[in-house]
Amino acid sequence: MATGQEAAHGPTSGEYIVHHLTHFNSTGHAQQAVIDWSVWNLDTLFFSISLGVVMLFFLIRAASKATSGVPGRFQAAVEILVEMVADQAKGIVHSAESRKFVAPVALTVFIWIFLMNSMDFLPVDLLPKIWAMITGNEHAYLRVVPTADLNGTLGMSIGVLILCLYYNVKIKGLGGWIHELFTAPFGSHPLLYPVNFLMQMIEFLAKTVSHGMRLFGNMYAGELVFMLIALLGGTATVMGFVGHIIAGSIWAVFHILIVALQAFIFMMLTLVYIGQAHESH
Amino acid sequence: MNLNATLVAQLVVFFILAWVTMKFVWPPIVKALDERAKKVADGLAAADKAKADLALAEKKVVEELRKARESATDVRAAAEKQATHFLDEARADAARIIAAAREQAEGEASAALQRAKEALRDQVAHLAVAGAEKILRKEINAQAHADLLANLKQELQ
Numbered sequence: 001m002a003t004g005q006e007a008a009h010g011p012t013s014g015e016y017i018v019h020h021l022t023h024f025n026s027t028g029h030a031q032q033a034v035i036d037w038s039v040w041n042l043d044t045l046f047f048s049i050s051l052g053v054v055m056l057f058f059l060i061r062a063a064s065k066a067t068s069g070v071p072g073r074f075q076a077a078v079e080i081l082v083e084m085v086a087d088q089a090k091g092i093v094h095s096a097e098s099r100k101f102v103a104p105v106a107l108t109v110f111i112w113i114f115l116m117n118s119m120d121f122l123p124v125d126l127l128p129k130i131w132a133m134i135t136g137n138e139h140a141y142l143r144v145v146p147t148a149d150l151n152g153t154l155g156m157s158i159g160v161l162i163l164c165l166y167y168n169v170k171i172k173g174l175g176g177w178i179h180e181l182f183t184a185p186f187g188s189h190p191l192l193y194p195v196n197f198l199m200q201m202i203e204f205l206a207k208t209v210s211h212g213m214r215l216f217g218n219m220y221a222g223e224l225v226f227m228l229i230a231l232l233g234g235t236a237t238v239m240g241f242v243g244h245i246i247a248g249s250i251w252a253v254f255h256i257l258i259v260a261l262q263a264f265i266f267m268m269l270t271l272v273y274i275g276q277a278h279e280s281h
Numbered sequence: 282m283n284l285n286a287t288l289v290a291q292l293v294v295f296f297i298l299a300w301v302t303m304k305f306v307w308p309p310i311v312k313a314l315d316e317r318a319k320k321v322a323d324g325l326a327a328a329d330k331a332k333a334d335l336a337l338a339e340k341k342v343v344e345e346l347r348k349a350r351e352s353a354t355d356v357r358a359a360a361e362k363q364a365t366h367f368l369d370e371a372r373a374d375a376a377r378i379i380a381a382a383r384e385q386a387e388g389e390a391s392a393a394l395q396r397a398k399e400a401l402r403d404q405v406a407h408l409a410v411a412g413a414e415k416i417l418r419k420e421i422n423a424q425a426h427a428d429l430l431a432n433l434k435q436e437l438q
Contacts, residue, residue: 155291
């Protein structure tokens with residue numbers, strides 16, 4: 001990317017990283033408070049919604065052309081994904097009625113997260129540079145990986161939490177579920193009620209936070225490593241150039257695994273958590 | 282890593298995407314998959330049936346072949362038997378005909394011999410009498426010696 005000609009007034013390594021880790025949001029400058037519900041990360045929203053639409057476009061195309069005859073390559077690929085998700089759902093969620101919604105949720109989650117994670121494969125400076133050229137502002141912020149934004153991943157994991165709560169109530173009944181909240185996991189005894197309830201709350205919180213944080217951490221770290229590698233190339237030395245190529249190739253190849261693996265893990269945990277909501281303690 | 286309203290938006294997007302997938306993507310694909318699975322199962326069943334039919338037909342063919350071979354052997358044996366029979370009959374007939382012919386020929390030959398002997402005997406008697414007549418014409422009275430001549434004739438027989 002632009003390295004040599006900007007050397008005179010180029011950003012320092014710290015500035016470069018901070019710049020790349022700052023969202024393009026509705027305020028136009030970096031968010032100050034840790035939590036501020038009036039701010040929207042426009043880049044995360046744009047890329048996640050765009051990729052979601054792209055996903056739906058291809059899936060609906062595949063669905064509308066689906067025949068029981070000989071499938072084409074594209075149809076076969078989609079079918080492999082659907083079969084994989086359907087098999088996993090069948091093994092984890094033991095309710096055919098729930099699977100009608102849960103399995104599509106898992107498929108959506110898997111493909112959507114896979115696509116969002118895949119944004120990491122684009123050169124770290126490519127879209128931000130194009131964005132800077134479009135806006136004419138050299139310091140325009142843009143982050144292209146929606147899953148490297150905690151809002152994106154926690155949004156999805158809270159979605160899964162809501163589904164868990166919904167199925168808890170649906171399967172066990174509101175009374176049954178509340179009863180379970182106070183009697184599981186340690187047993188039904190008035191003295192144990194607070195402990196049980198506390199444990200249940202911790203469990204829900206831990207599940208949801210770890211669910212979202214796991215994906216976010218992986219993608220955030222992956223993005224950061226790509227930036228560090230880009231900085232290595234940005235030194236514009238032979239060592240830096242060779243190092244950039246070697247490290248960049250290795251990390252990109254390794255990242256293919258992480259991208260697919262994290263999408264799969266998120267999907268599997270979605271199924272597992274929803275499956276747990278179906279089981280009585 | 283600040284939290285903001287994006288989280289809520291992402292939550293909503295998550296449900297919208299999931300709902301659209303459930304409504305428009307999942308059912309047709311799963312339906313196609315199930316239909317294809319059924320088709321494949323039917324095809325395999327048909328193939329199995331065809332294979333079983335083929336085995337049955339092959340068994341039948343072998344059986345028929347064996348039967349045909351057996352009956353052919355029977356026919357050949359019968360034919361051979363009949364041929365032998367005909368041959369024997371023909372041989373017996375031929376022997377009979379030859380024997381009859383030979384017998385007839387022998388009979389005819391002996392009759393002819395007999396006849397020839399008798400004719401010869403007659404002639405010799407006549408010749409002897411004629412010769413004796415010529416020699417004894419003057420001395421012998423035919424009537425006087427008739428008994429003698431008759432005796433002579435008798436002896437020559």
